Amino acid sequence: MSVVFACLDADSLGGVQQVTHTLAQGLAGRGHEVHVIGLHRSTAPFRYVDRPLYHHHVISRRPMDTTGRLARRRADRKLKELLETIRPGYAVMTSPSAVARMAGLLPQAFRPIGQYHGSYDHARDCWHLASIRKHYPQLDQAVFLSEDDAWQFSENALLPNAWSLPNPLATWPEQTSALDSPRVLGVGRLEGVKRFDRLITAFARSGAPPPWELHLIGDGGELTRLREHAVREGVGDRVVFRGRVPAARMPGEYLAASVLGLTSDHEGLPVVLLESAAHGVPAVAFDVSGGVRSAGPVAVPPGDVTAFAAALGRLIHSTEERRRSGADARARAGAFRLDLVLDRWESMFAHMSR
Incomplete structure (x- = not known):
C-alpha cells in the first residue's frame, strides 16, 4: 500500500x-x-x-x-x-x-x-x-x-x-547516561512557547551548585532575551547556549546529561522526553498533557516554577534519586x-x- x-x-x-x-x-x-x-x-x-x-x-x-x-x-x-x-x-x-x-x-x-x-x-x-x-x-x-x-x-x-x-523513538540506545555529569539539558526551539525563561529561572532557584550548568540546545528568536534573562537570574555564566546540534550527535548529548527540563506552555508528546528517557535521563516537566504524563517525567503543575525548581533541585542533589527516576523513565520509554x-x-x- x-x-x-x-x-x-x-x-x-x-x-x-x-x-x-x-x-x-x-x-x-x-x-x-x-x-x-x-x-x-x-x-x-x-x-x-x-x-x-x-x-x-x-x-x-x-x-x-x-x-x-x-x-x-x-x-x-x-x-x-x-x-x-x-x-x-x-x-x-x-x-x-x-x-x-x-x-x-x-x-x-x-x-x-x-x-x-x-x-x-x-x-x-x-x-x-x-x-x-x-x-x-x-x-x-x-x-x-x-x-x-x-x-x-x-x-x-x-x-x-x-x-x-x-x-x-527513531532508535533505541543500548548505552545509558551515567548520570554523574553536572549538566541539566533543555532541547527545543528558542521561541516563546517553549518558555526556556522558566527553565533558566528554575535552574537558578534549584540550588544547583557549581560546576552544575544548564545547556540549551536549539536556536530561535529568543536567544538574546534568554541570555539577558540568565544574567538577571545570576546564572549567566552557567547557562550554555549550544545552538543547533545535528540529529546524529544528539545521543551523545543525552549521555552527557544528568537531568532534562521541559517548561513548555503546551506539548503533545515531545520526542525529547522520549529520547532522554530512553537514555536513562530523568526529566522534570510541566503536566500539560496526557502525552507528557505517558513519558514518565517528574510532572509538576503547569506554570509553577517554584515546584519545578524544587523537583529539579531534588534530582540535582541526589544521585540515587536520579538513577531511580531515570530507570523508571527508560522502562516506560520501551513502549515507544x-x-x-x-x-x-x-x-x-x-x-x-x-
Missing part, C-alpha cells in the same frame, strides 16, 4: 517534522511505498534522515507566509497532479491546517487520516479545536497522541473516529520503540480497510 504524510512544512526543525520522517522511514523499511509532502518550502531546512527510503516532495518553493492566491492555486494543482501519480492508499495530514488545506484535494482512492500533535487542552485554548470539530469528523480516522487526549477529543469534539497513536509504534500504525490501517 502507499502512505502519504503531508505537512505544511516538512523540513523545519520541529517535533511534527521529526516524527513524520521517523514514521516514513520506518514504514518504508517495512516495504510500503511512502511519500512525505511539504506543502511549502522551509526557510531553514533540517535533515532528519541521511538515507531516506521514502519519496520526498516540496509543492511550493515559497515559504508559508509569502503565498498569494495565484501561487496557492498553482500549488494546489501541482499537489493534485502529484497525488494522482501515487497508487491508492492512506493520506496522513499532520495538522489541522494541513487537513483544511488538503481534504478537498485528495483523490477518492486515498483514505484520509488527520493527525493532531498537540493536546486537547491546547486545542481548546486556540483555534485548533474549532478546526478539528469542523474537518476531522469527515475523515476516516482522527489520530491523537495519547489515550487521554483521544478520549477528550471523542467526548468534547464529538469525534466518532478518534484513535490513539504515540510518537515513536519504533517497531512497536509501527505495529500500531499497521493495525490501524488494517482496521480501516475492514
Whole structure:
C-alpha cells in the first residue's frame, strides 16, 4: 500500500517534522511505498534522515507566509497532479491546517487520516479545536497522541473516529547516561512557547551548585532575551547556549546529561522526553498533557516554577534519586520503540480497510 504524510512544512526543525520522517522511514523499511509532502518550502531546512527510503516532495518553493492566491492555486494543482501519480492508499495530514488545506484535494482512492500533535487542552485554548470539530469528523480516522487526549477529543469534539497513536523513538540506545555529569539539558526551539525563561529561572532557584550548568540546545528568536534573562537570574555564566546540534550527535548529548527540563506552555508528546528517557535521563516537566504524563517525567503543575525548581533541585542533589527516576523513565520509554509504534500504525490501517 502507499502512505502519504503531508505537512505544511516538512523540513523545519520541529517535533511534527521529526516524527513524520521517523514514521516514513520506518514504514518504508517495512516495504510500503511512502511519500512525505511539504506543502511549502522551509526557510531553514533540517535533515532528519541521511538515507531516506521514502519519496520526498516540496509543492511550493515559497515559504508559508509569502503565498498569494495565484501561487496557492498553482500549488494546489501541482499537489493534485502529484497525488494522482501515487497508487491508492492512506493520506496522513499532520495538522489541522494541513487537513483544511488538503481534504478537498485528495483523490477518492486515498483514505484520509488527520493527525493532531498537540493536546486537547491546547486545542481548546486556540483555534485548533474549532478546526478539528469542523474537518476531522469527515475523515476516516482522527489520530491523537495519547489515550487521554483521544478520549477528550471523542467526548468534547464529538469525534466518532478518534484513535490513539504515540510518537515513536527513531532508535533505541543500548548505552545509558551515567548520570554523574553536572549538566541539566533543555532541547527545543528558542521561541516563546517553549518558555526556556522558566527553565533558566528554575535552574537558578534549584540550588544547583557549581560546576552544575544548564545547556540549551536549539536556536530561535529568543536567544538574546534568554541570555539577558540568565544574567538577571545570576546564572549567566552557567547557562550554555549550544545552538543547533545535528540529529546524529544528539545521543551523545543525552549521555552527557544528568537531568532534562521541559517548561513548555503546551506539548503533545515531545520526542525529547522520549529520547532522554530512553537514555536513562530523568526529566522534570510541566503536566500539560496526557502525552507528557505517558513519558514518565517528574510532572509538576503547569506554570509553577517554584515546584519545578524544587523537583529539579531534588534530582540535582541526589544521585540515587536520579538513577531511580531515570530507570523508571527508560522502562516506560520501551513502549515507544519504533517497531512497536509501527505495529500500531499497521493495525490501524488494517482496521480501516475492514
